[in-house]
Amino acid sequence: MGVATGDYDNDGWMDLYIANYGSNQLWHNNGDGTFTDVTAVAGADDPRWSAGATFADLDRDGWLDLFVLNYVDSSVQNNVRCYAPSSRRDYCGPQAFQPVPSRLLRNRGNGTFEDVSIKSGIGRKAGPGLGVVADDLDGDGWQDLFVANDGSPSFLWLNQKDFTFKEDGLLAGVAVNAAGKPEAGMGIAVGDCDGDGDDDLFITHLTGETNTLYLNQGGGVFEDATARSGLGAPSLPYTGFGTAWIDFDNDGWLDLAAFNGAVNLNGAQWAKGDLFPYAQPDQLFRNQGGCRFVEVGPEAGAAFRTPRVSRGAAFGDVDNDGDTDIVVVDTDSPVRLLVNETGSRRPWLGLRLVGKPAGAKGERDLLGARVEVLRRAAPPLWRRSATDGSYASASDPRVLVGLGDVPEVTEVRVFWPDGAAESFPPPPLRTYTKLLRGTGKTLPPPGAPK
Amino acid sequence: MMGAGLLLTLLLAAPAVGPVRFPDLSGLESAVAAQLGEMQRLLAEQVSASVAAPVKVAGSYGDLGQVYLAYAFNDAAADCFQGASRLDPKDFRWPYLLGAAQQAAGRLDEAVAAFEKALTLSPAPPASGAGNVHLGEIRLLQGRLDDAEAALRKAVAFPPTAAMAHSLLGQVALARRDFHAAAEHLEAALAAVPEASRLHVPLAMAYRGLGDRAKAEEHLAKAGAVGLRAPDPLLDGVASLRVGERVAVMRGRVAAQAGRYRDAAEEFRRALAVRPESVEARVDLGSVLALAGDRSGAMEQLREALRLDPGNVTAHFNLGALLADGGAPEEARAHLEAAVAGRPDDAEARRLLAKVLRDGGQLPAALAQYRRAVELAPGDEAARLGEAETLVRLGRYAEARNRLDEALGLMPGSGLLTHAQARLLAACPERAVRDGERALKLALAVWQAQPSAAHAETVALALAELGRCDEAATWQRTAADRARSESPARLAVLNGALAAYEKGPPCRP
Numbered sequence: 031m032g033v034a035t036g037d038y039d040n041d042g043w044m045d046l047y048i049a050n051y052g053s054n055q056l057w058h059n060n061g062d063g064t065f066t067d068v069t070a071v072a073g074a075d076d077p078r079w080s081a082g083a084t085f086a087d088l089d090r091d092g093w094l095d096l097f098v099l100n101y102v103d104s105s106v107q108n109n110v111r112c113y114a115p116s117s118r119r120d121y122c123g124p125q126a127f128q129p130v131p132s133r134l135l136r137n138r139g140n141g142t143f144e145d146v147s148i149k150s151g152i153g154r155k156a157g158p159g160l161g162v163v164a165d166d167l168d169g170d171g172w173q174d175l176f177v178a179n180d181g182s183p184s185f186l187w188l189n190q191k192d193f194t195f196k197e198d199g200l201l202a203g204v205a206v207n208a209a210g211k212p213e214a215g216m217g218i219a220v221g222d223c224d225g226d227g228d229d230d231l232f233i234t235h236l237t238g239e240t241n242t243l244y245l246n247q248g249g250g251v252f253e254d255a256t257a258r259s260g261l262g263a264p265s266l267p268y269t270g271f272g273t274a275w276i277d278f279d280n281d282g283w284l285d286l287a288a289f290n291g292a293v294n295l296n297g298a299q300w301a302k303g304d305l306f307p308y309a310q311p312d313q314l315f316r317n318q319g320g321c322r323f324v325e326v327g328p329e330a331g332a333a334f335r336t337p338r339v340s341r342g343a344a345f346g347d348v349d350n351d352g353d354t355d356i357v358v359v360d361t362d363s364p365v366r367l368l369v370n371e372t373g374s375r376r377p378w379l380g381l382r383l384v385g386k387p388a389g390a391k392g393e394r395d396l397l398g399a400r401v402e403v404l405r406r407a408a409p410p411l412w413r414r415s416a417t418d419g420s421y422a423s424a425s426d427p428r429v430l431v432g433l434g435d436v437p438e439v440t441e442v443r444v445f446w447p448d449g450a451a452e453s454f455p456p457p458p459l460r461t462y463t464k465l466l467r468g469t470g471k472t473l474p475p476p477g478a479p480k
Numbered sequence: 481m482m483g484a485g486l487l488l489t490l491l492l493a494a495p496a497v498g499p500v501r502f503p504d505l506s507g508l509e510s511a512v513a514a515q516l517g518e519m520q521r522l523l524a525e526q527v528s529a530s531v532a533a534p535v536k537v538a539g540s541y542g543d544l545g546q547v548y549l550a551y552a553f554n555d556a557a558a559d560c561f562q563g564a565s566r567l568d569p570k571d572f573r574w575p576y577l578l579g580a581a582q583q584a585a586g587r588l589d590e591a592v593a594a595f596e597k598a599l600t601l602s603p604a605p606p607a608s609g610a611g612n613v614h615l616g617e618i619r620l621l622q623g624r625l626d627d628a629e630a631a632l633r634k635a636v637a638f639p640p641t642a643a644m645a646h647s648l649l650g651q652v653a654l655a656r657r658d659f660h661a662a663a664e665h666l667e668a669a670l671a672a673v674p675e676a677s678r679l680h681v682p683l684a685m686a687y688r689g690l691g692d693r694a695k696a697e698e699h700l701a702k703a704g705a706v707g708l709r710a711p712d713p714l715l716d717g718v719a720s721l722r723v724g725e726r727v728a729v730m731r732g733r734v735a736a737q738a739g740r741y742r743d744a745a746e747e748f749r750r751a752l753a754v755r756p757e758s759v760e761a762r763v764d765l766g767s768v769l770a771l772a773g774d775r776s777g778a779m780e781q782l783r784e785a786l787r788l789d790p791g792n793v794t795a796h797f798n799l800g801a802l803l804a805d806g807g808a809p810e811e812a813r814a815h816l817e818a819a820v821a822g823r824p825d826d827a828e829a830r831r832l833l834a835k836v837l838r839d840g841g842q843l844p845a846a847l848a849q850y851r852r853a854v855e856l857a858p859g860d861e862a863a864r865l866g867e868a869e870t871l872v873r874l875g876r877y878a879e880a881r882n883r884l885d886e887a888l889g890l891m892p893g894s895g896l897l898t899h900a901q902a903r904l905l906a907a908c909p910e911r912a913v914r915d916g917e918r919a920l921k922l923a924l925a926v927w928q929a930q931p932s933a934a935h936a937e938t939v940a941l942a943l944a945e946l947g948r949c950d951e952a953a954t955w956q957r958t959a960a961d962r963a964r965s966e967s968p969a970r971l972a973v974l975n976g977a978l979a980a981y982e983k984g985p986p987c988r989p
Binding site: 116149153209251253254257258262267298 | 501502503504508509512551552553555584585586588620621622623625647651652654655656657678679680681682684685688689693696697703707724726727730823824825858859889890891
């Protein structure tokens, strides 16, 4: 179903976790182009139906912990028949099955994990999870976990700083939409779309529901801003999966991509004899500033005009030219690589945020680091280093910052996932620069990096 | 049944009416396919009989469109309503239903145009009330908040749609971050329809926005899944056009989810009337009858389901649960064993089987089932408790204590497990297992969380174990006082212990 990437053994090589229907797999990167299956020895398996995972340093000890996202208990033994409103046989929704709790594995720092699911609180609440991200969503400097549940209230697991988590989705305003209704959470995009210094959430949903934008008002208080964002109505006919905030035109505002494909059959396509009648167009939205969007997919090329059954989408600068490209997985067709030919026309800054935690053999990407790019006479730009989010996919951990029409960078501040903060002089433009933790000027540790 | 190709030709022959995109009827439930096929045939007949008045033909288009809409064939429905509207442009129903079909298909601009046209043709209630609710809802989705408010202000003036209009106006206000107005509208909606528990969430968000966190939490605690909808004379009728087993099963499940068990039973019976061999409908009927308190009716249905499908795991489980509760442990055991065999990873089924085995004195077998349930669901409090209680009954006290400690390590906030451990440590028959100090600490913690008779009794037990007999007697009096409404036998037990404590040391249980 899904993948997660992270250097769990701090040897400087990104490892791979594969979430499956059935046993999962942790593949150790041997650093020579080969991988070794270390699932059993690491204690990283979960035999249930897992839809994704994320690596995050949840206790600030320098070792990446692992959250395994589980879906529902569905098997041949408990198979049920489901039907479309027309009475035709169709795929079942999550309500047809029992939801399953997710698993939290704490990295012992010796290549193995301890299952702390129940002790941490995570395993005590079952939900049909399809999307997960680790991010400091309440601004206290600790990585929290957000889980998009399919057809049930989503979970916001707030880090209590002792490896326990408190689920606070309802009060935080991210469990259900503005009408109080749970939606079919699939993909998740995390990023600061309104430029106020905290990360906002965008979740993709089912046909007949809107995709939903939750704006962070600070301190982990979110408001459903779908109606005024322009993102609601255009998403209504589609079922969204992969998604991310990407500044595709490098104008300094995070735009949005959503990759769609139905899960309930399209009668018209079915009647035409389509063997896989679930195709829908993908969507690209341009942020006009302040998180107000207009759809530009039809102008963005044939890739966004041709209906397909899209699912996973990973984002990153594949050709290293300074803009975000996209790898899309569609069902029943080859993987697509969408190469961005637009963004690099504008000035940009590329950053790789790395560190060498205690006991590490090599430098690794410090997933969860947040960066604030200060510019002369322009508001700061906030970005994060992460591989998680989207749907069942893992993305480029490097940070790409489009500078728009204000390319004069005065300072780069990095808020590391261990709570430290550092300032770096302006790196060169139009190239990638590695910022190594411990080599910048120390800043006072932030309660909230705002 | 007439073929789609012939029908298309006939419809195209109707003047001024575009073609209808027919749904493919293959794969539909037979009753549904027959209904749609017959409606299509009737329309084709009318179209081909050129003597029919346009208004009548419009009616036939509209009738077919409504049936299509009922089954979510929204494109075909929209085509029919377009046709009806062209043939009879003065009838508000056709643009209104066209609006509904376009809204269901996610074509919001087209839906707005159609509803506005309908409201021009019929500006008075009841059509205007429900129509303005639709317009408000769509405009809210589109982020056109002023337009949404204008439509909803009209709907709020019409009593049947006022509650729904208030709830949507509340959402409009939330979108504007006008929390005061949002709270007012949502309170008005909830006052009109208190059972619409879903509204507590947006209302909580309004109070949170106003800085009243306590009130926000109070409303979140009341939040549920019951939504609100405005009466809509045209669309409410559409839903009733559906026939067949599936729709009845779906309606039944919706009713059951909302706690309307009688309505749910009625729907499942309807499904069985259409298809008596439907095991699914019968299992569901059995389940809701049980929930409604009709145990014998429930068991009858579940037994019949098992006659039709002897391997049905849900029927085995539900019947097993009913029998276990109804004093038929042997029969319950057989069904629960079948449920476990059919679904070996079902922790709940294993836990229930374990309880039946334990109550029947088959302690080792019960323990094995509890252990497996705990393996499958480490956070299952009831299974953890059952396992410890079984160990106690087996005389394996130290093991019970250790397993409870392990469970409490995972679930330190569990009142049930804390209480069980407190009792074991206070009054274990094996004195080496006792630990009065810790028992007292745990017992006081559960008493503080929930000051009940049983919890006071456990504090007394712990104090007695520590030799603090006077204090034990005081707590035991509290327990007896709080247990006044309980059975005489229970009171006798409490008073017996009280007498022992009052005698003074040694008063260890």
